[in-house]
Amino acid sequence: MSARTRLLAAFAAVYVIWGSTYLAIRFTVETLPPFLMAGVRFVVAGALLYGFLRWRGVGKPTRTQWGAAAVVGALLLLGGNGAVVWAALRVPSGLIALLVATEPLWVVLVDWARPAGAAPRPGEALGLMLGLAGVGVLLVPADLIGGVFEIDLFGAALVVFAAVSWAIGSVYSRHAPTHPSPFLATGMKMLTGGALLLVAGTMSGEWARVVWSEISLKSLLALIYLIVFGALIGFTAYIWLLQNTTLPRASTYAYVNPVIAVLLGWLFAAEPMTPRIVVASAVIVASVVIVVRSRAQQLESGA
Numbered sequence: 001m002s003a004r005t006r007l008l009a010a011f012a013a014v015y016v017i018w019g020s021t022y023l024a025i026r027f028t029v030e031t032l033p034p035f036l037m038a039g040v041r042f043v044v045a046g047a048l049l050y051g052f053l054r055w056r057g058v059g060k061p062t063r064t065q066w067g068a069a070a071v072v073g074a075l076l077l078l079g080g081n082g083a084v085v086w087a088a089l090r091v092p093s094g095l096i097a098l099l100v101a102t103e104p105l106w107v108v109l110v111d112w113a114r115p116a117g118a119a120p121r122p123g124e125a126l127g128l129m130l131g132l133a134g135v136g137v138l139l140v141p142a143d144l145i146g147g148v149f150e151i152d153l154f155g156a157a158l159v160v161f162a163a164v165s166w167a168i169g170s171v172y173s174r175h176a177p178t179h180p181s182p183f184l185a186t187g188m189k190m191l192t193g194g195a196l197l198l199v200a201g202t203m204s205g206e207w208a209r210v211v212w213s214e215i216s217l218k219s220l221l222a223l224i225y226l227i228v229f230g231a232l233i234g235f236t237a238y239i240w241l242l243q244n245t246t247l248p249r250a251s252t253y254a255y256v257n258p259v260i261a262v263l264l265g266w267l268f269a270a271e272p273m274t275p276r277i278v279v280a281s282a283v284i285v286a287s288v289v290i291v292v293r294s295r296a297q298q299l300e301s302g303a
Helices: 003-028 034-055 063-087 093-100 103-113 122-139 153-175 182-203 217-244 253-269 275-301
Strands: none
Touching (some): 003 253, 034 063, 063 093, 093 122, 093 153, 093 275, 103 153
């Protein structure tokens, strides 16, 4: 396989697979408890990835590196993915993807709020204002704009919380003492974050709500898809892209995924595709493009 073919395959994996995981999550939570489902997903994927790399001779992580992985796993998977799968019980998958797409905007704010953090540059500030306007278009009550589609505000708040938690984890991971192998570090984050999700599911009584005879084949197939494609192939492809292309190109997933997620939800789950959603999608995606490109230019200039 040529280098160009590998690059195209990696982009296709990140664009299509990650964009489709929101619909897969919706299918899994139809008959599987959200926290336990997500915990199983990441523990299995993390164990496979970690075990394979250790078998291949990648160095053993230290306690400090495990601690950092646990913090990142808690922020990205327990706070981030955990809130998303819970919200999937109340909010259409396409709208979840749109709200999650605001994560780069929250990264800018979190990076600014941390000690010695840098204030947003003009392009980032413009993207932030545009992104918040797009979220406002989604969340404004339907009766105020004469619409018929009403979003579940509590579910939407959970997704915004997930995006903020993911942003905090992303900023923290840049400075955390993680394992030098990005692939092994990813496996460690999946293991620790998945374990925390299982604890959350246990503490919230999800085991008592599992009815094995009522678990559908669609939910099981969607869970397998999330483990194999969403976690293992998707994360591996993204890490490979970070090592083999520029950050601005790798970051384009942030504004491609929500478009794919909205389309898939509309096509395969009869989710709404109203003018309001189309406008909000365009505004949010445009804001993410502005912020990602502005941040990339800042990194390239060394500012």
